[in-house]
Amino acid sequence: MFDIQEIRSQFSILDREVNGKPLVYLDNAATSQKPNSVxxxxxxxxxxxxxxxxxxxxxxxxxxxxxxxxxxxxxxxxxxxxxxxxxxxxxxxxxxxxxxxxxxxxxxxxxxxxxxxxxxxxxxxxxxxxxxxxxxxxxxxxxxxxxxxxxxxxxxxxxxxxxxxxxxxxxxxxxxxxxxxxxxxxxxxxxxxxxxxxxxxxxxxxxxxxxxxxxxxxxxxxxxxxxxxxxxxxxxxxxxxxxxxxxxxxxxxxxxxxxxxxxxxxxxxxxxxxxxxxxxxxxxxxxxxxxxxRIGRQNIQNHENALLEYAQRQLLEIEGIKIYGEKAHRTGVVSFNLEGVGISSDVGMILDKMGIAVRTGHHCTQPIMNFFNIAGTVRASFAVYNTFEEIDILVEGVKKAQRMLS
Structure with a gap:
């Protein structure tokens, strides 16, 4: 069975706090965390x-x-x-x-x-x-x-x-x-x-x-x-x-x-x-x-796809959000900006104060950013140990950033 809590228990780093908040690690496209077995x-x-x-x-x-x-x-x-x-x-x-x-x-x-x-x-x-x-x-x-x-x-x-x-x-x-x-x-x-x-x-x-x-x-x-x-x-x-x-x-x-x-x-x-x-x-x-x-690659794929679908649905309820590639077949990543917020790193810094790790900027893909005429995006990316509750925390963090930066 796919037991998310058992999986998370294998990653000691997920127990730590950042800025006094439980770590919500959503920067997996940059690098994933390592299980204790590794x-x-x-x-x-x-x-x-x-x-x-x-x-x-x-x-x-x-x-x-x-x-x-x-x-x-x-x-x-x-x-x-x-x-x-x-x-x-x-x-x-x-x-x-x-x-x-x-x-x-x-x-x-x-x-x-x-x-x-x-x-x-x-x-x-x-x-x-x-x-x-x-x-x-x-x-x-x-x-x-x-x-x-x-x-x-x-x-x-x-x-x-x-x-x-x-x-x-x-x-x-x-x-x-x-x-x-x-x-x-x-x-x-x-x-x-x-x-x-x-x-x-x-x-x-x-x-x-x-x-x-x-x-x-x-x-x-x-x-x-x-x-x-x-x-x-x-x-x-x-x-x-x-x-x-x-x-x-x-x-x-x-x-x-x-x-x-x-x-x-x-x-x-x-x-x-x-x-x-x-x-x-x-x-x-x-x-x-x-x-x-041991987990099963199909189980990993199913879980991460469910996380992506849930994250996109919840984020799109925020007025003024733009998700890039929203209508494309995707996996593991939701990349977005907030209308009226010019610098993605400002959003990232507010999220970091809440213990949420995302990536901001051009993600070493400047031609993509140039195509969309933007400097960068906020990118949340998922791994097998992420949860729907963490996405809820992300969404609340984005709402807070929007209030602070608008």
């Missing part, structure tokens, strides 16, 4: 197993290696990758996207085209702009309508033999809009030979992922948004693609042989995991997967 795994690594991996014959090194590779296999199953060596540990989504953009440099030339969308986080814009600067390729952007919905007719127009990369997010971090990834991938496969990159930072925490069914070439996400430590993340890539492309970083672990005459590279996944990894964090990422699987 924190205990981190602690156990550093107090019982601390050693480098893949390089030592001594017991601690062997045990640490076993635990990290077990975590890799858990993540393989979590996203349904065909092989565990298609799962590359990274620092997070941003590093994964930069890695892909870098290793694709040799595959692009002047006047080739890269397609992204208006709904992208800066992490899925800037690396592609940098790739365009290196190669002379051009960036094309799928526009959105007044509801924040991608206008896929433009994708049909953009796709051609010049298209080398299509990179879009599955869920918008700023608006929570769920993009039609399956349709985008099908259109791309039909009309080009482009590499397909999916930013799953905001989807992996909320619903099931099947990279084989999606048939994407790359899929990236962050651990810290799905109950794991910061500085953890995953890049999935198809075996044949990763084997054919060059490494990202050079150094230890990623070599097969090294001499002053030249170097040969290790096989997957180590070819893309140079240097000492975040061993404790990577093991804890596997523990976060265990936590989500």
């Amino acid at each position: 924190l205990e795994v981190c602690h156990a690594y550093y107090t019982e197993l601390n050693a480098n991996v893949h390089r030592g014959i001594h017991t601690l090194s062997q045990l640490a290696t076993e635990e990290m590779e077990l975590s890799r296999r858990k993540i393989q199953k979590f996203i349904n990758a065909e092989h565990d060596f298609e799962v590359i540990f990274t620092k997070g989504t941003t590093e994964g996207l930069n890695l892909i953009a870098y290793i694709l440099t040799q595959k692009l030339q002047k006047d080739d085209e890269i397609i992204i969308s208006y709904l992208e986080h800066h992490s899925n814009i800037v690396p592609w702009q940098m790739l365009c600067e290196r190669t002379g390729a051009k960036l094309r952007v799928i526009p959105i309508d007044e509801n924040g919905i991608l206008q896929l007719d433009y994708l049909d127009q953009f796709l051609s033999e010049k298209t080398k990369v299509v990179s879009v997010n599955q869920v918008s971090n700023a608006l929570g809009i769920v993009n039609p990834i399956e349709e985008i991938i099908a259109k791309t496969r039909k009309n080009s030979d482009a590499y397909i990159v999916i930013d799953g930072a905001q989807s992996a925490p909320h619903f099931s992922i099947d990279v084989q069914k999606l048939d994407c070439d790359f899929f990236v996400f962050s651990g810290h948004k799905m109950y794991a430590p910061m500085g953890t993340g995953i890049l999935y890539g198809k075996r044949e693609i990763l084997e054919a492309l060059p490494p990202f970083h050079g150094g230890g672990e990623m070599i097969a042989t090294c001499s002053f005459d030249g170097t040969t590279y290790a096989g997957l996944p180590f070819k893309y995991e140079a240097g000492t990894p975040n061993v404790g964090g990577n093991i804890a990422l596997g523990a976060a997967v265990d936590f989500m699987e």
Whole structure:
């Protein structure tokens, strides 16, 4: 059974107060809180197993290696990758996207085209702009309508033999809009030979992922948004693609042989995991997967969707509120402003005095804000431990902010 109080009891931080009020944490799209089971795994690594991996014959090194590779296999199953060596540990989504953009440099030339969308986080814009600067390729952007919905007719127009990369997010971090990834991938496969990159930072925490069914070439996400430590993340890539492309970083672990005459590279996944990894964090990422699987990803999705529906219904009863993407299919996020209140951070500061943590500003999505001609929004984002009572507190807080700022 889905027992919200039992789930909340696993997060010690939820017992604390902020400004003399019980913490209401609604900034999960930025980072989620960590259950005790994940924190205990981190602690156990550093107090019982601390050693480098893949390089030592001594017991601690062997045990640490076993635990990290077990975590890799858990993540393989979590996203349904065909092989565990298609799962590359990274620092997070941003590093994964930069890695892909870098290793694709040799595959692009002047006047080739890269397609992204208006709904992208800066992490899925800037690396592609940098790739365009290196190669002379051009960036094309799928526009959105007044509801924040991608206008896929433009994708049909953009796709051609010049298209080398299509990179879009599955869920918008700023608006929570769920993009039609399956349709985008099908259109791309039909009309080009482009590499397909999916930013799953905001989807992996909320619903099931099947990279084989999606048939994407790359899929990236962050651990810290799905109950794991910061500085953890995953890049999935198809075996044949990763084997054919060059490494990202050079150094230890990623070599097969090294001499002053030249170097040969290790096989997957180590070819893309140079240097000492975040061993404790990577093991804890596997523990976060265990936590989500125990609850059930469908249960998580159902609960969060119910929270979103309730939050939107309650907030819309406030006169003068504007919810962005209100009519779009969304998950996990409600992003809004109050009429006559010019700065979203003012609302955020009043909510903080009431113990309510939300995110304000442009959410690293300035093109979206420019489209709506706003500086930013107030964003409340949900996780499995949030409650309907917390939404009631949020709504009362927004009403108070409106009274104070109008």
